[in-house]
Amino acid sequence: MYPENYRYTKEHEWVRVEGDTGTVGITDHAQEELGDIVYVDFKYGRDTLKAGQQIEQGKTIGSVESVKAVSDIYSPVSGEVVGINDALAEKPEKLNEDPHGEAWLVKIRLSNPGEIANLLSAADYQTYIGAEK
């Protein structure tokens, strides 16, 4: 369920690092907690998140809204936005169906790969969500 090669945050994001780029999404646990997702918005501060934008670890890069709740997305890493999954605007339900795969949110060229060490392993994340329940 939780890929070993991903790293996780306590705010329920994941990042998969390949080379100098991290792909970011929300976890299966997050989509389950939210339920039917209807909107995904990419924002940094008050502005729409754009490719080329420099972002910092822990800052809000958008929000995911379900029928019953809205939740901010926090970037697990710092760096430059190099991809945004715009397909989710049309098909936000993909986040319920494939949160660890097709429904990734953003791709970030890491400016500080050392940050990965701050994140949780798959095992630690699962312990964390078990404990959180």
Next chain:
Amino acid sequence: MLAAASLKATCLNAVHRSTGARMVDFGGWDMPVQYSSLVEEHLTVRKSVGVFDVSHMGEIDITGPEALKLTDFVTTNAAGRLQTGQIQYAGLLYEHGGFVDDVLVHKVSGDHYFLCVNASNQQKDYEHIREQNRFDAEVRLSSDDYAQLAIQGPNARATLQKLTPVDLAAIRYYWFTDGTVSGTAARIARTGYTGENGFEVYIDPAEAPRIWNEILEAGQAFGIKPCGLGARNTLRLEAKMALYGHEIHASITPWEADLDWIVKLDKGDFVGRAALLRQKEQGVHRKLTGFEMAGRGIGRDGYEVLADGVPAGWVSSGSPSPTLNKNIGLCFLPMAEARAGRAIEIVVRSQPVAAVTVETPFYKRAK
């Protein structure tokens, strides 16, 4: 896993947990918010049938020679017009005209009225009614005697009929019959909180897990789903049914909540009547109004409403509507703005988003 010690649990808690329901703290109760998908559960109720555990709801019995006098005195609707076996929706008000709660009044007999009240308000309601009791009547909080299951949707009757000898087709809307379900004594009421046809049955909590499963089996042919409080909320919102703490609370009067129809000023004195008359004379300043989002966003509970760019009110409930595929909601607006077709804005996370007021209910079932 067990519910946190501080939370109250219904007799079906273990059943919900074993079926993988997502549980939440709902006013101090550990309740299922959804089993599969809120939207699927919602649409199943609209199209076929769903079953809800609403055993957290409270029950109060008012009995004695002057049971009617007390019931009539503490509720806003005309309890005196009820026939035996009939049900009425009413407000329970404070002297100042705000809501203690909203209730369903069932006339069991001339000296017995049965009230269904909101879970988190039951103790408060009970104490309020006792405080107002200057009659030859007894008030009893009997919530522990009942589990309550709601079977809702166009196939609710066909589902429940398999489990009861009572002719359900003969029970009219807002009437009830005391009979049996699955061989167990049951109060079967044709009521609901979904805007759909259906029944709410009051049964012995000890029998509830068995009956819950039998209802699911009886409805299998119709694709019945267990439904959580999430779908219950979106269903009631589409039907514009008030939710305590949102559309009604201590600072809201029935006039403001657009519930004039549950107030019978001509029935004689009742708690809150003087305040309601006074407000009517002096003018009601705000009113509950439906809206649809025109821009992208969902106006949720507590969000500010702007009229001509100026703060004018607040959202009491808002959600995507699974039936209508629109984002809908209810808000309190100044009387002058509380009409359909008024362009407004809802402040969604610091951004004003266009919306328009609309007629309600948002959804009405075909007769």
